[in-house]
Amino acid sequence: MATASSDESFFQNCPASNCREGGPEIRFPFRLETSPPSCGAPGMKLRCSKEADTILVHPNLGLCKVIAIEYRYRFIDVIPLGASKCPLQKIISTNLSTDVYRPYGDYATLVSCSTEFRPRNQDRVAGPISCLSNTSQFPYLVSSFQPMDVIPLDCMVVSNDLRIPYVLNNERIVLFNNETAEVTIAFGKMSFRWSVPNITNVCQDCEIGGRPCGFRSETRQAFCKKHRSHVKVIAATSSVAMILFASVIVAAALYLALKSRYNEEIHLKVEMFLNTYSTSKPTRYTFSEVKKITRRFNNKLGQGGFGSVYKGELSNGVPVAVKVLENSKGEGQEFINEIATIGTIHHANVVRLLGFCSEGSRRALIYEFMPNASLEKYIFSQASDTFCQEKLIPNRMLEIATGIAKGIEYLHQGCKQRILHFDIKPSNILLDYSFKPKISDFGLAKLCAKDQSIVTLTAARGTMGYIAPELYSRNFGTVSYKSDVYSFGMVVLEMMSGQSSSDPQTENKNDVYIPEWVYEKIITGQELELSREITQGEKDIMRKLAIVALWCIQWNPVNRPSMTKVVNMLTDSLQSLKLPPKPFVSSFG
Structure with missing residues (x-):
């Protein structure tokens, strides 16, 4: 028979963790591969990469970067890693279902049309998909709930069992829309729903009730962590003070949580872009390397709208200008724009981007130095x-x-x-x-x-x-x-x-x-x-x-x-x- 103390020891031995600050929280039924097997359900092991990303090893898809884990709704958002320029092609040709994971999201149909057309904004149609297109075929993703009369008669169904990830917006699930479909097309983002006997339903009930889920090895059953109930009689003035103090703590915690989630969304946006440009972007540096290049930022050249610029020197003696971006500005878009444009071109009258750094919320761009x-x-x-x-x-x-x-x-x-x-x-x-x-x-x-x-x-x-x-x-x-x-x-x-x-x-x-x-x-x-x-x-x-x-x-x-x-x-x-x-x-x- 399980005791309260043994239940409590589970959470002491298997505390929640993450690979980086602000990253997806890893807790039962998931576990890190460095944790004891009893800390997670079978087949739900995650690992941390050298870049501090959370990684899921999918049996058929391979390494996938974990973007988010929604414990209450029981799904995990991932992006397949690799140099593929057409991630949707890999998704179509891979058996995504396993003993634990099933594709999850809004159903979509892949159609191929002999002529290109421009969908209306209100239609739930995305495309044409450039990496799958040629002179005679123009593929599109269409919501399975969208009437097919919105597409031309020359279109043929290629696949009708694709899934477009749901998006949580103010605790409401957003179904297929052009934006979510474009993310799947460009980066291969997908969702999986997990299912493990004697664990899944119990843990989902726990999470909905606001209680973490644990596991009793003796009975092979999941359980919900019990709420503490200590009642103390205190003076009315103390009660008011405690309520005020608690309000401040809750407000601060809420602010930090929202800020962390906001920063993680920016980080995701940047990393998805970098995965796409993996074969053409300039050299990537760690933040510690950037500090070494700038000698701990001791020579400031100026201040701009998106951050500060410092003089530095690469290991080969080449002088550089390092722009350190402030994560509160631009939502990562300036960083993406710089790499997407000058990161891939060379011209005598365009400044050259030599390298960049993207490590959590810390981002920097390294340019050739302009002495005048x-x-x-x-x-x-x-x-x-x-x-x-x-x-x-x-x-x-x-x-x-x-x-x-x-x-x-x-x-x-x-x-x-x-x-x-x-x-x-x-x-x-x-x-x-x-x-x-x-x-x-x-x-x-x-x-x-x-x-x-x-x-x-x-x-x-x-x-x-x-x-x-x-x-x-x-x-x-x-x-x-x-x-x-x-x-x-x-x-x-x-x-x-x-x-x-x-x-x-x-x-x-x-x-x-x-x-x-x-x-x-x-x-x-x-x-x-x-x-x-x-x-x-x-x-x-x-x-x-x-x-x-x-x-x-x-x-x-x-x-x-x-x-x-x-x-x-x-x-x-x-x-x-x-x-x-x-x-x-x-x-x-």
């Missing part, structure tokens, strides 16, 4: 700094403008997917030893197909003064790669004038609006004054830069040139350039 800081330093110091005046002469302005233009042109046309930067500004243009410009900070970037003429955004992206009008209001036109062209034009105008080209509607009406000032000078044939005497050749360069910039900042995106055209304009003669129309709607005088 950013263009911003030289633009806005011209009036008071003789050194900066000497560096930013017309010939160098043309070289810098041409380098930036070539970098943006490469992002728009030279990669497999078009990369839209959405935050071109002087502080994001870094200068190397020879003052060659390199575009940096891809935290707001967006990837899209080269033939995609319109880009959908949920909110305006960028920095005030450099954001194209169409990002504020679609009345000015559609958002596209031409938005980067506008930002480039504003950067060139600032470089020429040494002043901020702020939006005229937000400044004092007595202030000079730089684009309007430059336009009037060009149309009337006046020279653009600089703080020093310049030659006729230098005057021609300044006029060329002004004409190109004014074309780039046309309020109607259709009137702006492509970056390929901009590069040609900058390298052609001044005489070949046409004067632009007035780029803005009116004078704000």
Whole structure:
């Protein structure tokens, strides 16, 4: 006969644990492989990886990273590990059911269509699935509860027993939707429900009642941990104090629990992305290695919106800049954007990402070091700094403008997917030893197909003064790669004038609006004054830069040139350039 003390000893010998702080909690019926066999049910063993991830070894699927364990609902969310570029293919071709685990989630049907179609937002249809597609087949995932009249008649059923994981939202189960289906398509995320005789139902009842589940080896039966019941009579004032104290403790615990869950969701989002990009991303470092590279962060170069930047040095002596991201900012999206864009490309005018770190909530990006800081330093110091005046002469302005233009042109046309930067500004243009410009900070970037003429955004992206009008209001036109062209034009105008080209509607009406000032000078044939005497050749360069910039900042995106055209304009003669129309709607005088 089991006793209360023997029941209590189970929880002392088999305490709840996790592989990393904030990771999935491992408790009965699960156990770690380092725990005694009696701490878990048969076939429900987990392990910790070197990266402190929780790992399930599925008999048929192999190693799977555990994302979440829902004890009350009795399911475990996992992502298969491996370098597969098409995880859905592996799921389809593998027998996922075992003695303990069964696939769990909303039923979905895989169909293959001979022509591509775009599902409506309200339809529970996801696809086409690019990794399974070819010129004659376009597969889609369709909710099994969705009427089949939403798909074309040329579609055929390939498989009708797929499962899309449920999502818990405020304790409610969310069924198949496009977002959950896309996660399964991209990363292979799936859910399994476990079942073990004499254990499963008892433990689920325990968890629903808010009590941990244990196991009696003598009787081979699961049991619920009993609530403690100690009653004490205390003074009323003490009761009030204890209630207040308990409230504070509960509030703090709730905050920490929510924060931990939020951080784990961000970590999951980042790790799912890294698994997808496993064959193409740059070197991964541990956080201790990052501390060594930066000599414990003792040389801070600056502070940005997403974190701090430190100077460091790799083991081979190469100087680097290390951006340490703050986990409270950006929900991991900036980190993902940087690796998805510059982590896979190389161009003379794009800063190179040499490595990264992702360890729990701690993330860092390691770039080549740019000794001459950013263009911003030289633009806005011209009036008071003789050194900066000497560096930013017309010939160098043309070289810098041409380098930036070539970098943006490469992002728009030279990669497999078009990369839209959405935050071109002087502080994001870094200068190397020879003052060659390199575009940096891809935290707001967006990837899209080269033939995609319109880009959908949920909110305006960028920095005030450099954001194209169409990002504020679609009345000015559609958002596209031409938005980067506008930002480039504003950067060139600032470089020429040494002043901020702020939006005229937000400044004092007595202030000079730089684009309007430059336009009037060009149309009337006046020279653009600089703080020093310049030659006729230098005057021609300044006029060329002004004409190109004014074309780039046309309020109607259709009137702006492509970056390929901009590069040609900058390298052609001044005489070949046409004067632009007035780029803005009116004078704000």
